[in-house]
Amino acid sequence: MNNNLFSWILLILSSLVLLFILAPLAGMFLDTGSSEFMQTVGDKEVQDSIWLTLWVSFAATFVFAFASIPLAWILARKNFPLKQVVQGVIDLPVVLPHTAAGIAVLGFISRDGFLGKTADALGLTLVNNPAGIALAMAFVSVPFLINSARDGFATVPERLEKAALTLGASPSRVFFTISLPLAWRSVMTGFVMMFARGMSEFGAVVIVAYHPTIAPVLIYERFSSFGLKYARPASVLFIIVALAVFILLRLISLKKKEIHLSPDAEA
Amino acid sequence: MLKLKNINRKFGDFSLSEINLDITEGEYYVLLGRSGSGKTLLLELIAGLSIPDSGEIWINNQNVTGKKIQERSVGLVFQDYSIFPNMTVFGNIAYPLHSRKMKKEVITGKVNRIAGEMNISNILDRFTQNLSGGELQRVALARTLVNSPRLLLLDEPLASIDASLKDDLKRTFRQLNRNGLTIIHVTHDYREAVSLAGRVGVIHNGHIIQEGTPEKVFNEPVNRFVARYAGIRNFFRVKFFRENAFWKAVCNGNFVFNIAGNGFPAEGLIILKSSDIKIVTSEPVERFDNSFRGTVLEINPSEYGMEVTVDAGETFYACLPIDEFKLLQIRESSTVWITFSRSSAIALPGSG
Numbered sequence A: 001m002n003n004n005l006f007s008w009i010l011l012i013l014s015s016l017v018l019l020f021i022l023a024p025l026a027g028m029f030l031d032t033g034s035s036e037f038m039q040t041v042g043d044k045e046v047q048d049s050i051w052l053t054l055w056v057s058f059a060a061t062f063v064f065a066f067a068s069i070p071l072a073w074i075l076a077r078k079n080f081p082l083k084q085v086v087q088g089v090i091d092l093p094v095v096l097p098h099t100a101a102g103i104a105v106l107g108f109i110s111r112d113g114f115l116g117k118t119a120d121a122l123g124l125t126l127v128n129n130p131a132g133i134a135l136a137m138a139f140v141s142v143p144f145l146i147n148s149a150r151d152g153f154a155t156v157p158e159r160l161e162k163a164a165l166t167l168g169a170s171p172s173r174v175f176f177t178i179s180l181p182l183a184w185r186s187v188m189t190g191f192v193m194m195f196a197r198g199m200s201e202f203g204a205v206v207i208v209a210y211h212p213t214i215a216p217v218l219i220y221e222r223f224s225s226f227g228l229k230y231a232r233p234a235s236v237l238f239i240i241v242a243l244a245v246f247i248l249l250r251l252i253s254l255k256k257k258e259i260h261l262s263p264d265a266e267a
Numbered sequence B: 001m002l003k004l005k006n007i008n009r010k011f012g013d014f015s016l017s018e019i020n021l022d023i024t025e026g027e028y029y030v031l032l033g034r035s036g037s038g039k040t041l042l043l044e045l046i047a048g049l050s051i052p053d054s055g056e057i058w059i060n061n062q063n064v065t066g067k068k069i070q071e072r073s074v075g076l077v078f079q080d081y082s083i084f085p086n087m088t089v090f091g092n093i094a095y096p097l098h099s100r101k102m103k104k105e106v107i108t109g110k111v112n113r114i115a116g117e118m119n120i121s122n123i124l125d126r127f128t129q130n131l132s133g134g135e136l137q138r139v140a141l142a143r144t145l146v147n148s149p150r151l152l153l154l155d156e157p158l159a160s161i162d163a164s165l166k167d168d169l170k171r172t173f174r175q176l177n178r179n180g181l182t183i184i185h186v187t188h189d190y191r192e193a194v195s196l197a198g199r200v201g202v203i204h205n206g207h208i209i210q211e212g213t214p215e216k217v218f219n220e221p222v223n224r225f226v227a228r229y230a231g232i233r234n235f236f237r238v239k240f241f242r243e244n245a246f247w248k249a250v251c252n253g254n255f256v257f258n259i260a261g262n263g264f265p266a267e268g269l270i271i272l273k274s275s276d277i278k279i280v281t282s283e284p285v286e287r288f289d290n291s292f293r294g295t296v297l298e299i300n301p302s303e304y305g306m307e308v309t310v311d312a313g314e315t316f317y318a319c320l321p322i323d324e325f326k327l328l329q330i331r332e333s334s335t336v337w338i339t340f341s342r343s344s345a346i347a348l349p350g351s352g
Helices: A003-031 A034-041 A044-076 A083-096 A098-109 A114-121 A130-155 A158-166 A170-183 A184-199 A204-210 A213-225 A228-254 B038-048 B089-101 B104-118 B134-145 B165-177 B191-197 B214-219 B223-230 B322-328
Strands: B002-011 B014-023 B028-032 B056-057 B074-077 B151-155 B184-185 B198-204 B207-212 B234-243 B246-251 B255-259 B266-271 B278-281 B291-304 B305-311 B315-319 B334-340 B344-349
Touching: A003 A158, A034 A228, A044 A083, A044 A130, A044 A170, A044 A184, A044 A228, A083 A130, A098 A114, A098 A130, A098 A204, A098 B322, A130 A184, A130 A204, A158 A170, A158 B074, A170 A184, A170 B322, A184 A228, A184 B151, A204 A213, A204 B056, A213 A228, B002 B038, B014 B038, B014 B207, B028 B038, B028 B165, B028 B191, B038 B074, B038 B151, B038 B184, B074 B134, B089 B104, B089 B134, B104 B134, B104 B315, B165 B184, B184 B191, B191 B214, B198 B223, B207 B214, B207 B223, B223 B266, B223 B344, B234 B255, B246 B266, B278 B305, B278 B315, B291 B315, B305 B322, B305 B334
Parallel strands: B028 B184, B028 B198, B074 B151, B151 B184
Antiparallel strands: B002 B014, B002 B056, B198 B207, B234 B246, B234 B266, B246 B255, B266 B344, B278 B334, B291 B305, B291 B334, B305 B315
């Protein structure tokens, strides 16, 4: 097969995949009339659900980052018994059916579950509450943050951390001044991926909380109650807002100057 | 100043075993060894980055074996400098001072002073990506010295430096040592040991196999490995025997060396420095301890002049200064005589 023909085949196959992704989205945008769209923009219920989706997903990502980023560093740096099992546990939510993940989270946060009971004692109900939604979102999306941050920490040469220790820095100072800044790009990529994945979650959230309604649940509710035509404008608006936030976060997180790291020298 | 007592440390398939070292205050000690010999691991043990499986580390009469890195007053300059790429040169040098929570004015003063001493005042505001090897080494040194360590550990500090800058850095190390700083310098290059060390230790497969002044170690290597390090290329496996009052060594059954000393075992090695072999183009009239006729196989430029390879029944490598070489007017396949004194042939017992 000559090179030219092979290039054409590659181009056609690649275009078909891109078309497969773009065509339904473009169709949805084109099929949405401007008056219907503007009506949806002004719809308080839609506005509230998109806002709820954004802030709950962001809050879940932010809160879980505090524990997940140190865990990612441990996975990148330390060897311990059953490390592979721990890594498998972290990846588990990615392979579970999301409704099954929702059932698991519901069992944990309902009044019969450990967390539910504890929250109940503090006067907080997690089911049908933004806190419960955040937990469901985090359950399915936290592997994206941990894995990306772990890969980032693994690329930071260990000898830089050792050098900082010999210069009198405490382990926590080494983490905050060397490890984290040098792995920043991967950590932020993981942060954005977790946020985006949490924002788009439907299966797990719908089981934990139908109300308050996040955007994916609202779209499903409108589709099942009123049909495709009624669900479409809300979908378009949510996609536009989600894309805008996603692009903005990527720009903010990647604005930091790229730092080239050389691999560890021979010990 | 520093005492290592029976240090053992296993690291995968490799182990440092029974390391004993005694470094006095103000000493310049060069640890010489190939890559993988354990020299970097030994530095990490002294610095506290790694903990020995057994044995003790004493610094300034204090047992620091289990102590934190931060409590050892030891500065370590890594082979690749390990400059933090997310900070400027100033940020790098100020890093240890920030760790000690010093005031901003004090930090600025200290950084400026050490940068002046290291000749890097002009690059303090720069990020480190585009600095040369020599500049990075000076930044790494400044960053370590600003912390006023009692003991400076240098891991292959000249390995990635241009030849033209090496002398400058050597001068800096000598000056630091003259000012009282105790230095342990790890290298694979015996020339660094010759030019810098007050004392040399040769490390091989996790053992220190010989220690002493550079003169002692390189003139009286204990085995073939150390001899190779001294740049010696002439090795001959021999059987020793005594003839009348003198000892001799025979190589491959018929090649006889006259050697100095006595009381040799049955077998061993003869080693001979390239610079101790003389070459003449006609049979020597005066009587030499050792004189052999041979043919020039190869002539190659070497660091100190020209290296002439001669086949005289056994292969000899002789190193001649350029002037001497020019006077000889020899070329490949010329017939020559090689001569060397009895005392130049260093006899080592065992198989080396």
